[in-house]
Amino acid sequence: MFDNTTTRGWRFSAMAALAAAAILTGCGGDDGGTVVPRAQGSTTQAGTGNSAGSSAQASVEESTYTDGIFVDNSGDGYFQFDTNFPATFTAVTGAIVVESYLAQQGDKQFGSRPQWPAGASFALNQSTQAYITADGAEEVFGYQDMDWGPVGAISKRTPQGFQFSLDKLPTPLYDVALTAVDVSGQAVADVLAKDSRSVNGGLAALMASDKTPMPAGSHIYQTTETVLTTNIWMLRDWSGNGFYPTLEAAQVDNGGTIRTLGAYRYLDHPGDNTALVEYNGKIDAGEIRKQGDVLTDLPLGYNRVAATFIAQEIQKALQPR
Structure with missing residues (x-):
């Protein structure tokens, strides 16, 4: 490179x-799915209104949105896929699905739980990264294209997601917005083709001929990050x-x-x-x-329904023929 x-x-x-x-x-372009509305009332902005009651309501709604996705065993789930290539980079030989989760409501630190649905298990594709701000520098170890996972902590919940920061840097780095899109009925291949990690990692190519429709309740999460601290x-x-x-x-x-x-x-x-x-x-x-920049084309997240189904399809695709 x-x-x-x-x-x-x-x-x-x-x-x-x-x-x-x-x-x-x-x-x-167009994601080809239907945006899933937030929970009723979650359009209330933090700090809006002129009473303590409205602020408290906003806080509850913001917490509900984030926790409703990530809380272990009760949220909709947030999963991502990664793949393993041989040295020749010719074909996928294994796949991994990683769940990012919060142990309980209100938690600030993400956990990470990998599973190997097919092929030989392999080490999670992670890397060491460094962040420099006006306040100093910090190195972290995690996904190179989704840096708010296990390496970041939630500093504030928002109506559409959360702000996150790192331990040694006093100000939050990004505002993360998660938009749930219903992809029920869409072909597995079409859904994976929307995912930059699946495209770059070979998973989309592996599953390109899989026209099996996604089951009801399948959601993907489209992510944008707005830079809060240069x-x-x-x-x-x-x-x-x-x-x-x-x-x-x-x-x-x-x-x-x-x-x-x-x-x-x-x-x-x-x-x-x-x-x-x-x-x-x-x-x-x-x-x-820079502060105000918006980062897009990030890897997709998948809810539990979608991730479970895609993992089953991957397992079929990687079976010896």
């Missing part, structure tokens, strides 16, 4: 590949690849402006959100996420 054979041959176009492996902007995100698994010895050397080849975020210097790049960052004595590639 990166051409690291020479530092001066590296260009910011390589950063586009890094960004594509994480979170991209620009959600694609930050630089880095995928540390690819750190220290010798991009450049200094930011000044990178600036000669690529232009841009050397700036500072908190205690860290970085080189921005005109026209996009990529950056090179001085971090732990090395120059690393990063992605600038």
